[in-house]
Amino acid sequence: MPLSYSYSNFDEGDKELSNFAKALALPVRIAIIRIIMENNNAVNREALWEIPFNIETINKHVAELKNLGILKAQGFKGHITYSIDQSLFExxxxxxxxxxxHTRIFSTN
Structure with a gap:
């Protein structure tokens, strides 16, 4: 009988950590986060356009990171500043x- 791996069988903390890792699993998203961090946690949309992707792709990933709660946006249309949710990241x-x-146990063998 095959084993059933139900997502609901996992600890909530493990699922939360996994979802966070999946949200950052793309290089374009890491670049977005890095640029924001390098600019004292506040950039406008145009600052992100230096990433070597087309603008639509960058905007799509910014929107997704915002929907996931990783990025926060302040301002109004045309003058939006993005920042990272510091408490979530910490x-x-x-x-x-x-x-x-816990990986240190591997180096002792």
């Missing part, structure tokens, strides 16, 4: 650090 960074901390 929480996820901590969770990843905790996960990877």
């Amino acid at each position: 929480h996820m960074a901590y969770r990843f650090a905790e996960l990877f901390k």
